[in-house]
Amino acid sequence: MSLAIETTDLTKVYRHTAALDHVSLGxxxxxxxxxxxxxxxxxxxxxxxxxxQELKTSGQARVLGADPFENAAVxxxxxxxxxxxxxxxxxxxxHVLRTAPWFYAGWDAGFARRxxxxxxxxxxxxxxxxxxxxxxxxxxxxxxxSRAPVTFFDEPYLGLDATARGIFYDLLLQDYMEHxxxxxxSTHLIDEAANLLEHVVVLQDGRKILDSSVEEATASAFTxxxxxxxxxxxxxxxxxxxxxxxxxxxxxxxxxxxxxRLYADARAGGLEVGPVSLQELVAxxxxxxxxxxxxxxxxxxxxxxxxxxxxx
Amino acid sequence: xxxxxxxFIQLAEEIEGRILExxxxxxxQVPSTNEFAAFMRINPATAGKGLNRxxxxxxxxxxxxxxxxxxxxxxxxxxxxRREAFGxxxLSPLIDEAARLGIDSxxxxxxxxxxxAVAGK
Amino acid sequence: xSITQPRPVAGAPSAQPTLPTQRPVGALMKIVRxxxxxxxxxxxxxxxxxxxxxxxCIVVMGLLRSFAPASPAELTExxxxxxxxxxxxxxxxxxxxxxxYSRTMPFxxxxxxxxxxxxxxxxxxxxxxxxxxxxxxxxxxxLEKATGHWFNGARVFDVVAIGNGSYSSTFLMGFxxxxxxxxxxxxxxxxxxxxxxxxVIAVIFGTVAVLLALxxxxxxxxxxxxxxxxxxxxxxIALIMILVALISATGSWLMLRRAPVGR
Numbered sequence: 001m002s003l004a005i006e007t008t009d010l011t012k013v014y015r016h017t018a019a020l021d022h023v024s025l026g027x028x029x030x031x032x033x034x035x036x037x038x039x040x041x042x043x044x045x046x047x048x049x050x051x052x053q054e055l056k057t058s059g060q061a062r063v064l065g066a067d068p069f070e071n072a073a074v075x076x077x078x079x080x081x082x083x084x085x086x087x088x089x090x091x092x093x094x095h096v097l098r099t100a101p102w103f104y105a106g107w108d109a110g111f112a113r114r115x116x117x118x119x120x121x122x123x124x125x126x127x128x129x130x131x132x133x134x135x136x137x138x139x140x141x142x143x144x145x146s147r148a149p150v151t152f153f154d155e156p157y158l159g160l161d162a163t164a165r166g167i168f169y170d171l172l173l174q175d176y177m178e179h180x181x182x183x184x185x186s187t188h189l190i191d192e193a194a195n196l197l198e199h200v201v202v203l204q205d206g207r208k209i210l211d212s213s214v215e216e217a218t219a220s221a222f223t224x225x226x227x228x229x230x231x232x233x234x235x236x237x238x239x240x241x242x243x244x245x246x247x248x249x250x251x252x253x254x255x256x257x258x259x260x261r262l263y264a265d266a267r268a269g270g271l272e273v274g275p276v277s278l279q280e281l282v283a284x285x286x287x288x289x290x291x292x293x294x295x296x297x298x299x300x301x302x303x304x305x306x307x308x309x310x311x312x
Numbered sequence: 313x314x315x316x317x318x319x320f321i322q323l324a325e326e327i328e329g330r331i332l333e334x335x336x337x338x339x340x341q342v343p344s345t346n347e348f349a350a351f352m353r354i355n356p357a358t359a360g361k362g363l364n365r366x367x368x369x370x371x372x373x374x375x376x377x378x379x380x381x382x383x384x385x386x387x388x389x390x391x392x393x394r395r396e397a398f399g400x401x402x403l404s405p406l407i408d409e410a411a412r413l414g415i416d417s418x419x420x421x422x423x424x425x426x427x428x429a430v431a432g433k
Numbered sequence: 434x435s436i437t438q439p440r441p442v443a444g445a446p447s448a449q450p451t452l453p454t455q456r457p458v459g460a461l462m463k464i465v466r467x468x469x470x471x472x473x474x475x476x477x478x479x480x481x482x483x484x485x486x487x488x489x490c491i492v493v494m495g496l497l498r499s500f501a502p503a504s505p506a507e508l509t510e511x512x513x514x515x516x517x518x519x520x521x522x523x524x525x526x527x528x529x530x531x532x533x534y535s536r537t538m539p540f541x542x543x544x545x546x547x548x549x550x551x552x553x554x555x556x557x558x559x560x561x562x563x564x565x566x567x568x569x570x571x572x573x574x575x576l577e578k579a580t581g582h583w584f585n586g587a588r589v590f591d592v593v594a595i596g597n598g599s600y601s602s603t604f605l606m607g608f609x610x611x612x613x614x615x616x617x618x619x620x621x622x623x624x625x626x627x628x629x630x631x632x633v634i635a636v637i638f639g640t641v642a643v644l645l646a647l648x649x650x651x652x653x654x655x656x657x658x659x660x661x662x663x664x665x666x667x668x669x670i671a672l673i674m675i676l677v678a679l680i681s682a683t684g685s686w687l688m689l690r691r692a693p694v695g696r
Contacts, residue, residue, distance in 0.1 A: 053542055054693045072460065075545040082695055088537040090471050099470050102463035103544035148545070177346045178357050193365055194321055195354040215361070218318065275318055311420055 002065075004029040004182035005050060009059035012045050012206075019045040022059065022207040027184065032176060032196055034214075037203035043186040044082065046203065047152045050184075051080040063150060068118035079104070079148035081139035083155045083186075087127045093138060094123040111175070114144040115141040118167050132159030140168055144175055153185040157192075165189075170197055192195055194278040202282055209285050214278060221257050221276045221284065225251035230269030234262060241284035253284040270306055319354055323362030328371065328390055331382055338382045344370065369393075450564065460546070464554020465561065467541060474529065475562055479522060483573060484515045487589050494587035497517020505586050512588035519594045523614050530559065534626060534685075541696035548694070552686055559615040563678075567608030570595070574603050595667075602667035609674030615680035623685045627692040 005027040012020040020042045027033045035043050048054035049061050052068040052075055061067060063208040069075045085098065088132065116123065119137035122130075127138065136158050143151050157165045173196060176183060187193045200217055202210035210217060221241060224231055228250040235252060242253040258266075258273050266273050276284070317325075330336050342363075343351070351361040363380060366372040371386045410420045469475050489513070497508050533555050541551050574590040578598070582588050595610075596602030597651050624632045651658045 031357070048693070048695065051543070052547070053539075053695045055691055070547045070549060072547050072550065075542075075547055077546045081542050082539075082543065085543060086536050086539040086695065088467070088471065088540055089532045090474055091540075095470050097465075099467055100544065102466060103541075103546065142544070146544070166353075170350065173353060173355075174350055177349065195352070195358065198355045198357045214355075215318075215320075219321075 001189055002029055003027060003062075003171055004031075005033075005184065006062040006063060007046075007050075007060060009057045010056055010061050011048070012042075012054065013057045014100060018206045020049070020056075020203075023203070023206070023208045024059075025201055025208055025211040027182065027199055027201070029182055030180040032172075032183045032185070033200040034190070034197040034278075035184055035191055035200060035201050035203070035287065036185075036188075036190060036210075037291055038188075040205075041203040042206040043203055044154055045206075047080060047184065047186065048082075051075070051078055051152060053080070054305070059178050076103075076105075077148070077149040079143050079146040080152040080154075081142055081154065081156075083139075083158060085135070087138075089125050090155040092124055093121050093127065093130075095269060096138060097123070098140065100142055100146065104146040104148060106158035106179075107146060108145050112141055113144060113170065118171065119164060133161070133164065134159075136160050137164070140171075144171060147175075147179050147181065149183045151184070153183065155188065156188070157189060167193065169193070172196065190279040190282055191277065197278075200278065202285060204285070210282075217281060218276055219257065221253050221255050221281055222275045223251055223276050224258075224262075224266065224271055224281065225249065225274070226266075226269060226271035230271055234265035234269055234271055238262075242280070253280055317414070319352075320358050320362035320365065323348060323352060323354070323359060324365045327366060328394075331371065331386055332390055334392070336382050338384050338386055341379050341381050344379055460550045461554045461611075463558060464541060464546065464551055465558045466555040467537060467552040468533065468555065468558035468562075469628060476565070479524065479566060480527065480569070482521050483518070483569065486521055487573070487583060487587075490517065490587040490589045491583050491585060494583075494585050498585065509586035509588060511584060512582075512586065513591070513593050515588055515592045516594045518590060518592070519610070522566070526611050526614035527618035527621075529562070530615040530620075533559070533615075533619050534622035534689075538626075541693050548689055552689055555619070556682055559619065560612065563608045563612040566611040567606075569606040570607035571600050571604045574598070574600060597667075598610065599667070602671075605668055605671035609671035609678075612678040613681075616678040617683070620681040620685045620688075623688045623692060627688045628696060630695065 003026045006023050006025070008025045010020055011018060023042070023046065035046065042201050045054060049056050050063055050068055052070060056071065061069075063074050065076055068078070081199070090101060097109075097112055097116070100112070115137075119134070121137050121141070123136060127135070130138065136156055137160070139153070140156050143153055143156065156168065160168065169192070171181070185193065185197075194214065197214050200210060200212065200214050201208065212220075224234060227312050228245065228248050231250045231252055235254060239255040240252050241255055244251045252292065254275055263273065265271070325344065327336070331338075336342050345356055345360045345363055348354075348363070349356040352359065363372060367374060367380070370383055370389060372380045373383045374380055407417075407420070410417075415423070494508065494512065496507055497503070501508065503511075538551055538555075539616050542548070546554075570590055574596075577583060577588070577590050582591065590603060591598045595606040596604075616690070621633055621636070648658055
């Protein structure tokens, strides 16, 4: 399979900070890829450069084999609705429906109408009067109905309730299977989206800390839980990514693949060996890299982020 | 579903379970990868991996352009594999828990006999 | 959970017949059409502004004829210096130019347009809009003359400031003025994209400084820059306006090439 998106040492520097710091990654064609990381990790900057909206400072970015910047042939294959996407003044949803087909060869007007119905979007309300969730729904409608060979979703779920998010995930999967294409989706809701993803890229402070298939990623570590002393004994010199303790019990995320020796120790110590979820893995990497846990690891912090998003 | 296992193994075990209880008899077609993916809300590549695991184990067989079917002999094969795993998967934890609760083996056997009688099996 | 049957995916398949697929629109035309997609902004509001001025002037004229101690002929003569049309759409057109880059551009780029396509298409749309305003003002001038200045002597378009009753001068003034306002607005929006608030302020001060320096230099050299305007005044003013639009457009493109969009 060939790569739909490829970057080499991609770097973006704003005044004093590096929004992207030598990011090299590759995303295969026709996969659903998750772009994970905390706010400010560089997710939107990466997508903006790939969509030709921001200029890179150095390095290479390639979409469908070519530099996307001012490349009409590449950009015509691309759809990118930002989390804070702007629309022409006074535009209504009906205007978006009318103008979007001019931009996409594969636009499916019937599917767009169906999506509008699924998300109960009002056609005649000015977009600036829509709620946060309705704004997200507009971006979802454009992203899905455009059938663009490369589609970016930038936190497409903001303001949507669990039901609407479920509808989005179902429609995304269904349409992806009928019309395979490359989808890059940034998200904080890792547990919710993990099963949809085939590939995952994790950014932190502008650096890439993970770029692999979800399968390889989750196979790159495992959890071990039981009494603190037995866990410590069985862990030995292995690299611990994350430790959670509750009373005398302890659960550790360990890098690598469990071997026979570990299984034997686990049996002897009454320990449980389990796979790591994508969410746990990202949280574990957060601890490893920055010395502080990733946002996803802290329910309280996650709630705060959501509350902030709701206020916007 | 059991979250302690990778999703493709969960899918494979779920299908095995359906075959064992007769929902998918030998020789019949099972839903497609995409149908399983949509149903479980998982990436089709993951669903495909679960199904391929069963193909590799000889439980399902592919008919090009048509779909996947339950292989002849799948039931026997599944039963023997599961019988082998039964001790580790079910008996060991049962015995461990019984020991924690102070149930000795005679009592445990009696309890199992009673349960089975009540369930009519 | 049961997986005997695939769960129906949310929503029934579309019951509507599939809509006819639209002909792909050219890269530039789609940008032009995008600007006119909401006809209120480019056509409705300007017409409404002109209509309001006409009504307002008729009412003012009516009041003056009832209460002012002057003859109707004198009043009509005085209305010839009415500058309402000159100023009414300046502000609105600057805002159209600004929104073309602050709001419409992120939308078009998100849908896969290039900067170049967007810029050229937008220039075409703004020029079309200027032609539309020039034509509208000329037609309204004809209407004004045909109705004896709106039946009560109120002069709105047959005025000194925008062509002194000449059709060609009025068209040129309408076209030049709107083009200048639209492209200046567009340029400031691009400056904002590239350098934010600070850039906008710097450009305003810079422009004023350059203009003042130019006039000072000409005066110091003993040349009266305003003398040049005598004879074919309106054509010359329009020419200056068109030059301003051209310079703004060129500047916009140079800055736009490296400006981040959509943030």
